[in-house]
Amino acid sequence: MIFFQGYMKYWREDYSSILAYMYEHMIISLTVIALSITFSIPLAVYLTKIKSDLIKTITFNIANIFQTIPTIALLALVIPLFGIGFVPAVVALFLYSLLPLLRNTYAGMNSIDPGIIEAAKGMGYGTIQRLFKIELPVALPYIMSGIRVTSVYIISWTTLAALIGAGGLGDLVLAGIGYNDSMMIFTGTFLAIIIAISLDLVINKIEKIFSYS
Amino acid sequence: MIELKGVGKVYEDGFQALNNIDLAFENGKINVLIGPSGCGKTTTMKLLNRLVDYTDGEILLDGRNLKEIDPIELRRQMGYVIQNIGLFPHMTIYNNVAAVPKLLKWPKEKIKKSVMELLQLVNLDPDTYMNRFPSELSGGQQQRIGVIRALAADSSIILMDEPFSALDPISREQLQDELISLQSEINKTIIFVTHDMDEALKIADQIILMKNGHIIQKDSPNNIIANPADEFVKDFIGKKRLTPKQKLPSLDNFISKSFVSIQSDSSTAEAIKQMTAYKLTNIPVVTQDDMYLGSINLYGALDNQEETIENLVESDTYTIESTTETVEVINELNSINTTIPVVDGNGKLVGTLDPYQLLYEWRVTSEYECGEQ
Ligand SMILES: Nc1ncnc2c1ncn2[C@@H]1O[C@H](COP(=O)(O)OP(=O)(O)O)[C@@H](O)[C@H]1O
Ligand SMILES: [Mg+2]
Numbered sequence: 001m002i003f004f005q006g007y008m009k010y011w012r013e014d015y016s017s018i019l020a021y022m023y024e025h026m027i028i029s030l031t032v033i034a035l036s037i038t039f040s041i042p043l044a045v046y047l048t049k050i051k052s053d054l055i056k057t058i059t060f061n062i063a064n065i066f067q068t069i070p071t072i073a074l075l076a077l078v079i080p081l082f083g084i085g086f087v088p089a090v091v092a093l094f095l096y097s098l099l100p101l102l103r104n105t106y107a108g109m110n111s112i113d114p115g116i117i118e119a120a121k122g123m124g125y126g127t128i129q130r131l132f133k134i135e136l137p138v139a140l141p142y143i144m145s146g147i148r149v150t151s152v153y154i155i156s157w158t159t160l161a162a163l164i165g166a167g168g169l170g171d172l173v174l175a176g177i178g179y180n181d182s183m184m185i186f187t188g189t190f191l192a193i194i195i196a197i198s199l200d201l202v203i204n205k206i207e208k209i210f211s212y213s
Numbered sequence: 214m215i216e217l218k219g220v221g222k223v224y225e226d227g228f229q230a231l232n233n234i235d236l237a238f239e240n241g242k243i244n245v246l247i248g249p250s251g252c253g254k255t256t257t258m259k260l261l262n263r264l265v266d267y268t269d270g271e272i273l274l275d276g277r278n279l280k281e282i283d284p285i286e287l288r289r290q291m292g293y294v295i296q297n298i299g300l301f302p303h304m305t306i307y308n309n310v311a312a313v314p315k316l317l318k319w320p321k322e323k324i325k326k327s328v329m330e331l332l333q334l335v336n337l338d339p340d341t342y343m344n345r346f347p348s349e350l351s352g353g354q355q356q357r358i359g360v361i362r363a364l365a366a367d368s369s370i371i372l373m374d375e376p377f378s379a380l381d382p383i384s385r386e387q388l389q390d391e392l393i394s395l396q397s398e399i400n401k402t403i404i405f406v407t408h409d410m411d412e413a414l415k416i417a418d419q420i421i422l423m424k425n426g427h428i429i430q431k432d433s434p435n436n437i438i439a440n441p442a443d444e445f446v447k448d449f450i451g452k453k454r455l456t457p458k459q460k461l462p463s464l465d466n467f468i469s470k471s472f473v474s475i476q477s478d479s480s481t482a483e484a485i486k487q488m489t490a491y492k493l494t495n496i497p498v499v500t501q502d503d504m505y506l507g508s509i510n511l512y513g514a515l516d517n518q519e520e521t522i523e524n525l526v527e528s529d530t531y532t533i534e535s536t537t538e539t540v541e542v543i544n545e546l547n548s549i550n551t552t553i554p555v556v557d558g559n560g561k562l563v564g565t566l567d568p569y570q571l572l573y574e575w576r577v578t579s580e581y582e583c584g585e586q
Pocket of ligand 2: 254255256
């Protein structure tokens with residue numbers, strides 16, 4: 001009870017800075033998610049359209065390499081290029097998020113029954129029409145699940161962005177570690193989880209709207 | 214009309230899939246391309262909507278060179294049905310059928326009318342089915358949608374590549390029947406690919422038999438069977454269809470000549486004795502010169518042992534003339550379960566016939582026919 005009262009007091013005194021951290025966290029995450037979607041999905045679609053296996057292998061290997069570098073190391077590596085703060089954090093997390101979305105979209109596009117594509121061609125859909133009216137909608141469940149998984153990862157990784165001065169809930173956790181203040185650590189972690197779960201729910205809803213089976 | 218003149222196709226890898234194809238698809242007819250796997254049926258079909266471009270010769274569509282027509286426009290003018298159905302899983306049945314009319318930017322009302330009519334044409338209730346997704350339909354229903362989707366834009370040419378081959382035999386037969394009755398209403402130019410000769414013979418106006426990228430024979434189903442061009446055609450049609458139906462042995466083979474009969478001036482007691490001795494329920498009665506008079510029934514005779522044979526004989530019994538075709542006899546047999554007297558043209562008793570033996574023989578013969586293939 002005493003702990004609970006203390007915790008309420010902490011929120012009353014610090015809520016504006018807590019919400020500011022949360023806001024920062026969401027901005028970084030959403031920026032990365034948006035960038036990742038606008039870059040990875042078209043890239044994956046492009047990869048399904050080209051014949052050259054070499055380009056595919058190279059692209060996936062690069063994405064794979066980014067993924068295998070430990071998050072902290074990647075954050076450190078972008079400092080010489082972009083300094084510290086928001087931009088390098090977004091760049092590092094973006095590189096990190098490439099693979100899951102790329103892989104899901106690529107798999108989704110490749111999973112389309114060739115009969116569907118052939119029917120669409122034979123019925124007189126042009127290339128672009130076919131892509132937007134048939135292929136992407138058919139692959140959408142895969143793509144959406146890729147987006148969902150990636151988003152949840154990104155929100156969790158964003159906690160580390162505080163290490164290169166980008167702010168976010170990671171700041172709260174780091175400060176908590178510094179002051180040995182478990183309330184701060186708990187709050188930072190808890191809010192990150194809340195954001196992740198909420199986003200997961202929202203995307204799930206969108207997924208439901210677009211799913212067809 | 215679609216005409217192929219000296220058409221050839223060499224694929225990018227150098228493989229010559231088609232060689233010097235001369236062919237005309239007449240308007241309003243069902244043209245069936247048939248041949249073993251890999252002979253070039255699909256390639257020939259895809260030349261028509263330019264999913265594959267030919268490398269030799271020319272194709273004329275109503276006199277116009279096919280290569281002058283924009284492929285996208287061309288495809289929207291031709292219905293296309295494929296083996297794996299290829300319905301769009303994210304679209305309702307309504308939107309699937311409406312796909313090409315929408316591409317052609319038909320007015321909404323016109324599209325709706327067309328979709329409703331087509332669903333009814335294949336006996337799928339529009340209210341029940343139009344808002345369903347393809348995954349909610351059976352295989353046969355899905356392919357019905359596949360077929361009417363190809364008809365939706367009211368194109369005069371429909372291409373169908375093994376449309377029914379993935380279906381179970383019952384659905385396949387049904388869809389073939391529906392296609393035939395549909396065609397009598399819509400009169401499209403249908404190009405139909407199959408590797409199933411039964412299907413071809415059933416639906417085709419013209420059969421085009423192919424092998425290794427060549428046309429071996431093109432003709433009506435009847436003419437192909439009557440005059441197969443060579444051994445390959447004969448093999449492909451199959452012996453079973455070429456030999457006339459196996460005939461049943463002549464009735465003679467079934468007539469028992471060592472029959473028992475009784476003369477009309479014998480005593481009734483003698484008749485009863487004969488019947489019990491030979492385990493018969495009936496015995497034919499003849500005159501002295503073997504003319505058939507009728508039969509006596511065992512139970513009738515036992516009940517009236519004092520009567521003479523002449524009074525007991527039933528003359529309106531069923532008899533068979535010895536020259537009757539065996540098949541006809543079998544068709545008559547359904548209700549008769551006793552031994553049947555056989556008479557010649559003059560009414561002379563020449564033997565008896567055991568219906569069970571005849572039916573048995575008939576079954577053995579027909580099983581042999583079916584099993585032969
Ligand atoms: N894109 C392609 N490239 C090279 N060869 C092909 C291609 N498509 C089909 N073929 C070959 O052409 C021949 C005819 O194919 P196809 O028309 O599909 O036969 P089918 O009569 O079974 O429909 C086959 O030997 C096939 O391997
Ligand atoms: Mg084929």
